Amino acid sequence: MTLTPVLTEHWDDPQSWTIDTYRRHSGYLAVRTALRTEPDQVIQTIKDAGLRGRGGAGFPTGLKWGFIPQGPGKDGVRTPHYLVVNADESEPGTCKDIPLMLASPHTLIEGVIIASYAIRADTAFIYLRGEVVPVLRRLQAAVAQAYDAGLLGRDILGSGFDLELIVHAGAGAYICGEETALLDSLEGRRGQPRLRPPFPAVAGLYACPTVVNNVESIASVAPIIRNGIDWFRSMGSEKSPGFTLYSLSGHVTRPGQYEAPLGVTLRELLGYAGGVRAGHRVKFWTPGGSSTPLFTDEHLDVPLDYEGVAGAGSMLGTKALQIFDETTCVVRAVLRWTEFYAHESCGKCTPCREGTYWLVQLLKRVEAGRGTESDLAKLLDISDSINGKSFCALGDGAASPILSSLKYFREEYLDHLRLGRCPFDPAKSTAWAQRHPADHAGGQR
Known part of the structure; x- marks a missing residue:
């Protein structure tokens, strides 16, 4: 294509x-x-x-x-x-x-x-x-x-x-x-x-x-x-015709705008973008920005149109393809996104206003290696209380990366708990978190 x-x-x-x-x-x-x-x-x-x-x-x-x-x-x-x-x-x-x-x-x-x-x-x-x-x-x-x-x-x-x-x-x-x-x-x-x-x-x-x-x-x-x-x-697919702009960012050789027919795959787009940075591979990526469920390297050949992406369990969204290689901690990436949604919540509805705050507290604790396996269940529970139940789609966007990352990378969450630190940053051990309670506080506003 x-x-x-x-x-x-x-x-x-x-x-x-x-x-x-x-x-x-x-x-x-x-x-x-x-x-x-x-x-x-x-x-x-x-x-x-x-x-x-x-x-x-x-x-x-x-x-x-x-x-x-x-x-x-x-x-x-x-x-x-x-x-x-x-x-x-x-x-x-x-x-x-x-x-x-x-x-x-x-x-x-x-x-x-x-x-x-x-x-x-x-x-x-x-x-x-x-x-x-x-x-x-x-x-x-x-x-x-x-x-x-x-x-x-x-x-x-x-x-x-x-x-x-x-x-x-x-x-x-x-x-x-x-x-x-x-x-x-x-x-x-x-x-x-x-x-x-x-x-x-x-x-x-x-x-x-x-x-x-x-x-x-x-x-x-x-x-x-x-x-x-x-x-x-003549471009795109029958149900998703035409051309569109795909925004490639992150760990790619040539990030930028790539205008292609709907239905192109990430593998094809990476071919135009020079691939993932040298010596690395795709770990996870977003098909439509941070509010859409994550994909992994197993989804490189999913057609990037509305039906193809939805059929694979995500949303095409704004076609913001953020590419992350194996050096990225998925828990930390999801935490950063969740902090954004908690900050940007307008506060009109309780599920989003309260739920995003508590998701941040739990993710901070897990990312620092101070959590327990029950925290993962609580993340799923709170996400379920937000997803589809908030006043607008912001709540869905906050829950999506958490639900999908736990689906594909649960073991990585567990590694944080087993090691007492982020496996991608040995400096951030439990002892480090205890010396920096302001950065890894949980449970109280």
């Missing part, structure tokens, strides 16, 4: 982020095509292409657009519609949307125009993670270029379609990657998940019909409109 540079086609061009460079690569031709087409037909085209959301769950994009109610509201007045682009890329290991917006912001902007036209929205927002100031400035500059070119604002390209595009910088909360928490944050409230129903398609931003899509999902729209359904479906 070969790589398919579509979104990344001109990332290496000088000043790839400018509107002139984008237009030299057929940029904004798809907008002209879309604006000459009925909005419902644009939605149908995306449905027929089979584009699935690139933000994690893989929900069909065209179907999501089709949920937006059309026609006048109850009082005979049409309710405003909104498009919100989720650019709050926060998942540990995920690094596809930020490079895309930095290298080719107009790819996203063209997709925003087409998607907004299709769902009949006259206002769109890009909700960006606020810490990435260079990306914020680049997006703002690209939006200004699009306004100057008559591609945003009133009567776009003489079509009669109006669109205002606003770039909004969030305050850096992981929970705002959840679409309803993002909407609350966008409205100026504390970012916490909403109770559903109603779903955003009915009552989203400002209680109006809203579509929330990932950056890569929206950026993929223009190539589909420009090149056609058959072209898009």
